[in-house]
Amino acid sequence: xxxxxxxxxxxxxxxxxxxxxxxxxxxxxxxxxxxxxxxxxxxxxxxxxxxxxxxxxxxxxxxxxxxxxxxxxxxxxxxxxxxxxxxxxxxxxxxxxxxxxxxxxxxxxxxxxxxxxxxxxxxxxxxxxxxxxxxxxxxxxxxxxxxxxxxxxxxxxxxxxxxxxxxxxxxxxxxxxxxxxxxxxxxxxxxxxxxxxxxxxxxxxxxxxxxxxxxxxxxxxxxxxxxxxxxxxxxxxxxxxxxxxxxxxxxxxxxxxxxxxxxxxxxxxxxxxxxxxxxxxxxxxxxxxxxxxxxxxxxxxxxxxxxxxxxx
Amino acid sequence: xxxxxxxxxxxxxxxxxxxxxxxxxxxxxxxxxxxxxxxxxxxxxxxxxxxxxxxxxxxxxxxxxxxxxxxxxxxxxxxxxxxxxxxxxxxxxxxxxxxxxxxxxxxxxxxxxxxxxxxxxxxxxxxxxxxxxxxxxxxxxxxxxxxxxxxxxxxxxxxxxxxxxxxxxxxxxxxxxxxxxxxxxxxxxxxxxxxxxxxxxxxxxxxxxxxxxxxxxxxxxxxxxxxxxxxxxxxxxxxxxxxxxxxxxxxxxxxxxxxxxxxxxxxxxxxxxxxxxxxxxxxxxxxxxxxxxxxxxxxxxxxxxxxxxxxxxxxxxx
Amino acid sequence: xxxxxxxxxxxxxxxxxxxxxxxxxxxxxxxxxxxxxxxxxxxxxxxxxxxxxxxxxxxxxxxxxxxxxxxxxxxxxxxxxxxxxxxxxxxxxxxxxxxxxxxxxxxxxxxxxxxxxxxxxxxxxxxxxxxxxxxxxxxxxxxxxxxxxxxxxxxxxxxxxxxxxxxxxxxxxxxxxxxxxxxxxxxxxxxxxxxxxxxxxxxxxxxxxxxxxxxxxxxxxxxxxxxxxxxxxxxxxxxxxxxxxxxxxxxxxxxxxxxxxxxxxxxxxxxxxxxxx
Numbered sequence: 001x002x003x004x005x006x007x008x009x010x011x012x013x014x015x016x017x018x019x020x021x022x023x024x025x026x027x028x029x030x031x032x033x034x035x036x037x038x039x040x041x042x043x044x045x046x047x048x049x050x051x052x053x054x055x056x057x058x059x060x061x062x063x064x065x066x067x068x069x070x071x072x073x074x075x076x077x078x079x080x081x082x083x084x085x086x087x088x089x090x091x092x093x094x095x096x097x098x099x100x101x102x103x104x105x106x107x108x109x110x111x112x113x114x115x116x117x118x119x120x121x122x123x124x125x126x127x128x129x130x131x132x133x134x135x136x137x138x139x140x141x142x143x144x145x146x147x148x149x150x151x152x153x154x155x156x157x158x159x160x161x162x163x164x165x166x167x168x169x170x171x172x173x174x175x176x177x178x179x180x181x182x183x184x185x186x187x188x189x190x191x192x193x194x195x196x197x198x199x200x201x202x203x204x205x206x207x208x209x210x211x212x213x214x215x216x217x218x219x220x221x222x223x224x225x226x227x228x229x230x231x232x233x234x235x236x237x238x239x240x241x242x243x244x245x246x247x248x249x250x251x252x253x254x255x256x257x258x259x260x261x262x263x264x265x266x267x268x269x270x271x272x273x274x275x276x277x278x279x280x281x282x283x284x285x286x287x288x289x290x291x292x293x294x295x296x297x298x299x300x301x302x303x304x305x306x307x308x309x310x311x312x
Numbered sequence: 313x314x315x316x317x318x319x320x321x322x323x324x325x326x327x328x329x330x331x332x333x334x335x336x337x338x339x340x341x342x343x344x345x346x347x348x349x350x351x352x353x354x355x356x357x358x359x360x361x362x363x364x365x366x367x368x369x370x371x372x373x374x375x376x377x378x379x380x381x382x383x384x385x386x387x388x389x390x391x392x393x394x395x396x397x398x399x400x401x402x403x404x405x406x407x408x409x410x411x412x413x414x415x416x417x418x419x420x421x422x423x424x425x426x427x428x429x430x431x432x433x434x435x436x437x438x439x440x441x442x443x444x445x446x447x448x449x450x451x452x453x454x455x456x457x458x459x460x461x462x463x464x465x466x467x468x469x470x471x472x473x474x475x476x477x478x479x480x481x482x483x484x485x486x487x488x489x490x491x492x493x494x495x496x497x498x499x500x501x502x503x504x505x506x507x508x509x510x511x512x513x514x515x516x517x518x519x520x521x522x523x524x525x526x527x528x529x530x531x532x533x534x535x536x537x538x539x540x541x542x543x544x545x546x547x548x549x550x551x552x553x554x555x556x557x558x559x560x561x562x563x564x565x566x567x568x569x570x571x572x573x574x575x576x577x578x579x580x581x582x583x584x585x586x587x588x589x590x591x592x593x594x595x596x597x598x599x600x601x602x603x604x605x606x607x608x609x610x611x612x613x614x615x616x617x618x619x620x621x622x623x624x625x626x627x628x629x630x
Numbered sequence: 631x632x633x634x635x636x637x638x639x640x641x642x643x644x645x646x647x648x649x650x651x652x653x654x655x656x657x658x659x660x661x662x663x664x665x666x667x668x669x670x671x672x673x674x675x676x677x678x679x680x681x682x683x684x685x686x687x688x689x690x691x692x693x694x695x696x697x698x699x700x701x702x703x704x705x706x707x708x709x710x711x712x713x714x715x716x717x718x719x720x721x722x723x724x725x726x727x728x729x730x731x732x733x734x735x736x737x738x739x740x741x742x743x744x745x746x747x748x749x750x751x752x753x754x755x756x757x758x759x760x761x762x763x764x765x766x767x768x769x770x771x772x773x774x775x776x777x778x779x780x781x782x783x784x785x786x787x788x789x790x791x792x793x794x795x796x797x798x799x800x801x802x803x804x805x806x807x808x809x810x811x812x813x814x815x816x817x818x819x820x821x822x823x824x825x826x827x828x829x830x831x832x833x834x835x836x837x838x839x840x841x842x843x844x845x846x847x848x849x850x851x852x853x854x855x856x857x858x859x860x861x862x863x864x865x866x867x868x869x870x871x872x873x874x875x876x877x878x879x880x881x882x883x884x885x886x887x888x889x890x891x892x893x894x895x896x897x898x899x900x901x902x903x904x905x906x907x
Contacts (some may be wrong), residue, residue, distance in 0.1 A: 022523040029525045033431025033583045036424050037444060043492055044451050047458065050466045100354035109349050111354065113713070119460040121620070122359040128546065129609065130553020132580050135587075136605040140369035144593075161362055168359075179753035187710055189768040189816070190741035192341055194348045199766070200753055215453075216344060222455025225555035225580070229587045229601075264556075271461055271560055279465060286458050297453035302444045337769035339736075 051290055052300030067237040068266065070286040072277025077285055078174060078268035081237045083152070084221065085241060086255055087262055089221050090156025091163070096213050099164050103171025103209075108197055127165035134162045135229025143230055150231045152240060153256040158226050163216035170212020174205035207307045211300045218296035222289060236261040263289055321381055344512070349507040370609055373602030380596055380623035388604075392566040393584075394597040401600065405566050409576040410608075411485065412569040413558055415492060415553040416487025421547055424491070425498030426540070431508035432499065433489070434528045452496035460560030463489040468561065481563030481575030490554050494547040501546055501623075505539020506532050550613035553608065579604045639885045658683040658854040661705070663718035666696075666703050672701045672878065679873050679883040680769065680826065681824070683723075686846065686855045688869035690862055690885065690907060696878040697858045701826050705743045706731060706736035706856040722823075725746060741768065743887070744817035750809035751815070752801035757793050760812055764820040779819050786852075788813035788845050793832040806837025814845065818853070825849070831864070843868050862902060866890050872896045 056100045066076020072125035106123070109118040140160035178201055187198040202209075244250055263285055270282035378386070381401050389402025432441055469484045472478045478485075509532050517527040533540060563575025564585050575583070583601045591598045639706070659681040663809070666674035672694050681687050689697040691774055699708075706729065708714040716730035729739050729759040744764070751834060752760045761780045770776060780797075784790040801812055809828060817825055827846070831839040846855060846868050858863050865872050873883040875897070882889060882898045893899045 022526070025522045026525050029427075029528075030431070030435055033427055033435060036427050037431065040424070040428070040492070040495060041447055041497065042450065044447065044454075046466070047454065047462045047489050050462060051458065054465075085332060086554070090527055098355045098358060099351050102358065105349070105352035105356040108807060119360055119688050122363050124620055125613065125616050126359055126362060128612060128619075129366070129700045130555070130580065130612055132555045132583055133370075133605055133609050136583070137366045137369055140373065140602070146399050152628050165357070170665060172360075179751075181747065182753060184707065184710070184747060185813070185816075186751065186763075186767075188707065188740060188745040188747070189764040189820070190704065190737055192322065192345055192737050194345045195341070195767055199763075218453050222453075222457065223456075225559075225584065228584050231587060267457050267461070270555065271457075283465075284460060286455075286461055287557075289455050290458055292601055293453045293455055294320075294450055298343055298446075299451050301449060302349065334769065341769070 011262070011272075032070075048294075050229050051283055051286045054280060055285070055287040058280050058284035059258060059287065061196075063281070066222050068269075069237075072273075072275050072281060073279065075270070075281045077263060077266055077281075077288070078238055079289070080261050080285065082239050082261045083236070084262045085154045086103055086152050087260065088157065088221060090152060091159040094160035095163050095167055095216060095220075098160070099167025100171050100209055102164070103168045103175065104197060104202075106168065107172045107175040107236060108193065112126065113138060123165050123168050124139055127169070130226040131162055131223055132160055132223075132229060135226030137161070138226060149257065150259055150302070151257045152260045155227055155260065155262070157221060158230065158258075159220040161228060162169055162223065164222050166216040166269040167209075167212050167217065168216070171205065171209050174208025174212070175201055175290060177208065178204045195222070207303055211303045211307075214300040214303070218293045222293055222295075224268055227262060228268070342497045360464055363511065366609065369601055370606040373599050374606045377596065377599040377603045386628055390568055392582075394600045395412040397431040397590070399596065401603075403604070405568050406577055406579045406582050406604060408568075408569040409558075409562070409578040410552055410580070410611075412483050412572060412576065413487040413490055413554075413578060414548060414622045415483060416572060417490035417554075418544070420488050420491025421494045421498050421551075422501070422544055423546070425495050425543070426445050427497050427501060428495070428531070429540075429543075430500035430528045433503050434524055434532060435566065448496040448499055451492070451620050455491075456493070456554065457560070459493055459556045460486075463557055463561040465620060475573065477548040479575060481561065481565075483562055483569055483576055486557045486561045487572065489557050492549050493554065493557070494550045498543045498547040501543035502536070502540045505536035505543065505623075508539065509535040538622040542619040543618040545622070549612045549619070552611055552615070553580065555584060559584040579608045631744045631877075655685070656683040657681065658819070659724055659729070660721045661700075661704075661719075664700070664703065664720060665717040666699055667715040667717075669713045672869050674703065675878045677875075677878075677880040679880055681854060681856055682746065682871060684851055684854050685870040686850050686868055687856060687871045688717075688865035689856065689858045689873050689875060690745040690860070690865045690900065691858065691875035691881075691902075693875075695875040697875050699878075700875070701745075701828050701856060701858045704824075705745050705793055705826055706730065706739050707745070713725065734813060735827075740830065741820075742822060743824045743826060744820070744822035745826045745828065746810070746813050746817050746830050749833050750806060750813050752804075752812050754811050755801060755811060756798045757801050757804070758797040761815045763816060768820060772826075779821075780815075783819035786818050786845075786849060787811045788841065788848070789815055805838070807834050807841060810838070810842060811845065814842070822853070824854040824856065829858050831862060832860065839864075874901060876901070 006268065016126075062074075063076050064081070065078050067078055069075045077102060102123075106116070106120065110119070114300055135158065138154055139162075142154045142157060146155050158191060183196060186200045191199070236259060240255040240260055241252070243253070243255055267282045267285040267289065270278040270285070273279075319394050386401050386403055388404070389400050390404060391400040392405035393400045417497040432444060436444065463485050467489065468478070468480065468482070471485055475484075513531050513535060514527055517531045522530070558578045559581040562578060562581060564577050564581065566582065567574075567576050569576035585606055587599065588602050657680045660679075661681070662678050664674055664677045664897075665672060675701060679687075688807050689700060691697050702708055703716060706722060708716075708883060717902060719731070720729040721727070722729050722739075727734055729743075745820060749860075755763075758780055762776050765771075765776050765779055770779075781790065784793065789808060792808060793812075796803075801809065810833075814825075814830070831842050835841070844863060847855065849855065850870075857865075857869065869886045871883065872886045872889040874881045874889065874893075874897070878896055882893060882895045884894070889898065891901060
C-alpha cells in the first residue's frame with residue numbers, strides 16, 4: 001500500500017518494499033557476522049587440533065624427562081620445562097610486587113600533575129612496545145652493560161618488564177571498581193591512606209589483580225623473541241643447579257645465574273631443523289604450551305566471571 | 313561571650329582506658345605512610361626509566377652505527393646485506409617485508425574485526441557475547457611460536473594446493489596468520505568504542521525507521537569513529553612488531569618485498585636471525601639489530617601515540 | 631527552660647552574618663561563619679550555630695540546601711575530593727582547634743569524630759572485624775580490650791543480642807537495618823567525641839527506622855550527635871536542637887520545640903508546614 005501523497009512533495013513511498021529490503025539487508029549482515037565468527041572459531045579449533053594430532057602421540061615419559069638430542073627420537077624437553085618453571089618464578093616474583101605497587105601508586109596516591117601524566121603515558125606506551133624491543137633492551141642493558149650474562153635472572157627480569165604494564169592496568173582497574181562507600185567508611189573511621197589501601201582496598205581488589213597476574217604470566221610463558229635476543233643458547237643439555245641443597249642454608253640461588261632454555265625456544269629450535277622428527281617434537285612441545293596458556297587464560301576468564309557475578 | 317563548660321567524660325570513655333590513638337601510634341603511622349608512598353612512587357617511576365633505557369640503548373647503538381654508515385645510504389639503498397664483504401644497509405628492504413605482512417594482516421583483520429565488532433555490539437545477545445569474548449581472549453593467548461608452527465606446517469601446504477607457485481617461505485600465509493592474531497585486539501577496542509555510543513542515539517535512529525545495519529553504519533560507526541580508528545592503529549602496531557610467525561614462516565631473504573608469494577625478511581625476523589647467529593659483538597653487522605630495533609620502535613611509537621590520543625578523545629566525548 | 635538562642639538573621643542578598651549566642655548548656659563545637667566552596671560554586675554561606683555537648687542537633691531543610699555538605703565539612707570528608715575550599719571556623723572543644731583549618735590534619739579530626747552514612751556501608755568482612763575496624767586503625771590491638779569494646783559498641787547499637795552468636799560471619803548476611811546498626815556500632819567502638827549521622831534511616835524501612843531512632847535517643851546522653859534528616863517528624867521526635875537550612879544558609883537555629891511550634895522565620899514556617907521542599 002502506498003501512502004497518501006498529500007503535499008509533502010515526497011511522492012509515493014512503497015513502504016512494504018522498503019521494509020522488506022531493509023530486513024533483507026539486516027539479515028544478510030547478521031549472517032555475515034555469524035560467518036566471520038565461525039571462521040575465527042574454526043581457525044582456533046584447527047590450530048588446537050593440528051597440534052594435538054601432530055604432537056600428542058609424541059608425548060611420553062621419555063619426552064618429558066630427556067634432554068634435547070641430535071637424534072629426533074631421543075629428544076626431550078626436560079631442560080626446557082625446568083627452565084620455563086624457573087624463569088616464570090623469577091618473572092612472577094619481580095613483576096607482581098612491582099606492578100601492583102605501581103598500580104596502587106597511580107590509582108590512589110598520584111597527584112594530578114605533569115609527572116603523573118608522563119608516568120601514565122609511559123605505561124600505556126610500554127604496553128604497545130613489541131616484545132623484541134624488550135629483548136634488545138635486555139641485551140644492551142643487562143647482558144652487555146651490566147654484564148649479568150645470559151641467565152635465568154636476566155630472562156626473568158626481561159619478561160617481568162614486558163608484562164609489567166599488564167599487571168599495572170589490572171591493578172588499577174581492580175582498585176577503581178571498589179565502590180566509593182567502602183572508601184568513605186574507611187576514611188570516616190580516621191584511617192590514613194595506607195591503612196585504607198592495605199586493610200580494605202587491596203583485599204577487595206585481590207581477584208582482579210590475580211586475573212591480571214595470570215594473564216601476564218600466560219603471556220610470559222609463550223614469549224620467545226626477547227629470550228632469543230638475549231642470546232639464549234638453544235642447545236642446553238643440562239639443568240640449572242637445583243634450588244634446594246642438603247647443606248645449610250638449604251636453599252641456594254645459583255640457578256638464577258645459570259644458562260637455560262625455555263619451552264618456546266626449544267620449540268622454535270626444533271621447527272628450524274629439517275628433520276620431520278624434530279617437527280613432531282616441536283608439535284608435542286606446542287601441545288604442552290597450548291595446554292598451559294589455554295588453561296591459564298581460561299582460569300582468568302573464570303575468575304573474572306565470578307567477580308562480575310559477585311558484584312551483582 | 314558565654315562560658316563553655318564541659319561535663320565530665322562519659323562512662324563509656326573512662327571505664328576502658330585510653331581509646332584515643334596514642335601519639336606514638338600516630339607518629340609511627342605517619343612515618344610508615346611516608347616510606348610506603350616513596351616505594352610506591354619508585355615502582356611507578358620505573359616505567360619512565362624503562363622507556364628511557366630503551367630509547368637510550370637503541371639511540372646509542374644507532375649513533376655508533378651511523379658513524380660508519382651514511383643515513384642517506386641507509387634510507388635509500390635497496391639491498392640489505394650486512395654480513396657481506398661490501399655490506400649494504402638499505403632499511404627499505406626490511407621495512408617492505410614488515411609492511412607487506414602488516415598490510416596482508418590488516419586486509420584480513422580490519423574487515424573481519426569491524427564486522428565482528430558491529431555484530432557483537434549491535435546484533436548479538438548477551439549470551440552470545442559472553443561466549444564469543446572469552447573465545448577471542450583464548451585466541452589472543454595462544455603463544456606466537458604456535459602460530460608460527462601452524463603457519464608453516466599446516467596452512468602453507470594447504471595454500472600451496474590452491475596457489476601452486478606459492479613458495480615454502482612466503483609472506484602471504486604469515487600475513488593471514490598475523491591477521492588472525494590481531495583480530496582479538498581490534499575487536500576488543502572497537503567494540504568498546506561502539507558500546508560507548510549512548511543508546512539514545514540508537515533509539516533516535518530506530519524511531520526514524522532505520523534498520524539495525526543502517527543504525528550501525530550511519531550512527532554507531534561515525535560516533536565511535538575515533539575509537540575504531542584507534543583499534544586499527546593498535547592492530548597495526550601489533551602486526552608490525554610480530555616476530556615469531558615471520559621468523560618461522562616468512563624466510564630470511566632480505567629483498568624488497570613485492571611478491572607476497574615469495575618469502576622476505578621483516579625487521580623483526582632479521583633481529584632474530586642475527587641474534588641466533590655468530591655475529592661478533594662489536595661488529596657493524598651487530599649494531600644493525602639496534603638500528604632495526606630503533607626503526608621498529610619509532611614506527612610502533614607513532615601508531616601507539618596516535619591511538620592513545622584518539623582513545624582519549626572518544627572517551628571524553630561520551 | 632529559657633530560650634536563650636537568637637537565631638542567625640541573614641539577608642539572602644548580603645553575606646554579612648550577625649551571630650550572637652548566649653549559649654544554653656555546655657557546647658561541644660561551634661560553627662562560626664562557615665562557608666564552603668565546591669570549586670567555584672558556593673554551597674555553604676556563612677553558617678553559624680552551636681553543637682551542644684551530648685545533645686542531638688538535627689539539620690533539616692529541602693534537598694540541596696547544604697545540610698549534608700555541612701555535616702561532611704565537620705569531619706573533613708570533603709578533603710577526599712579535589713577542588714574544595716573551607717572558609718570560617720568550626721571550633722572543637724575542649725581542644726579549641728579549628729576543625730576546618732588548613733593546619734589541622736583531617737585524619738586527626740576523623741579520629742575524634744565518627745560518621746554513619748546514608749546507605750549502610752559495612753566492609754566485606756565479618757561483623758566482629760567491622761566493629762573492631764576503628765580500633766585497629768588506631769593501633770589498639772590488645773585482644774581483651776578490643777573484644778570488650780566490640781561487645782560494648784554492639785550493645786550500645788542494640789545489635790548485640792542479634793549477632794552475639796555469629797560475630798565471625800559476614801556482615802553482608804545482615805538485613806539493611808541491622809547493617810546500619812552495625813555501622814553505628816563501628817562508629818561508636820572507638821568512643822568518638824561526636825557522632826555525625828547523614829540521613830541514617832532514609833534507606834531503611836519504617837520498623838528499622840524506628841529502632842534506630844530509639845537507639846539514637848538512648849545514645850544521646852553519652853555522645854554528642856549531629857543528624858541530618860529530610861524527615862521533619864524524625865527531627866521533631868529525636869532532637870534537642872534543630873537547624874533549618876535553605877540554599878546553603880542557616881535560616882534558623884533553636885531548640886526543637888521552638889522551631890516546630892513557633893518558628894521565627896517565614897521560610898522555616900513555610901518549610902515546616904509543607905509549602906515547599
